[in-house]
Amino acid sequence: MFGLSLEELPSEELCAGELIKYYSRRFMCGDSRGLRESVVLAVDDSPDNLLPVSLDTGEALPLSNFMRRRRNSAGSDLSVEEVKWRKLRTYKLKPGKVRRPTQTSALRKA
Template identity: 35%
Template sequence: MEENETSNEPIRVGDVVQYYSPIHVAGDPRGLRRATVLAIDPKKDNPLVLDNAEYISSDTNVKRIKVMSGGELVDHQAYFDLFLDSNWSRRAELPLLTQ
């Protein structure tokens, strides 16, 4: 997959995501966060409900680092940056950007 090429890979409840907190400059290690997705509501400006209670807007880049598979949390084998945007479907499939 080429850089900036997109793919539809879903974020699901139970997945663990990594992102930079919007209160920090991107790349600042103090802002690096990991959180478990508790719920997804694509109609909201902040579509992911996270276990750390932090709000991230729909334009935040997130990376899935662990995924639910067969009822178990496992390491995500392909590391992609997920970009939340207004074009994602109601099934919460998000376009992926490779690193």
């Protein structure tokens, strides 16, 4: 079974404040320990930027990383049927920032 081509994928926009799921590159592909959830803190759509998304986990998310959206910036959950696993580069990036503590700063306060 082959995946969809870029033309066949429905258009999806990624903006700051959304909750995403992705696999950390620190683990082997498919390793359940690498599955992460994170909030997008900032999106920079500059064409020369190889790491256009800042996450509250502090991890780098390259354009070739597979991810999917779980909750939009308004806080509404997205159904699994609505969103598919896809590479970051296939999203339409909407530039912006949200003010929110990172996971490490929240741990320091605890």
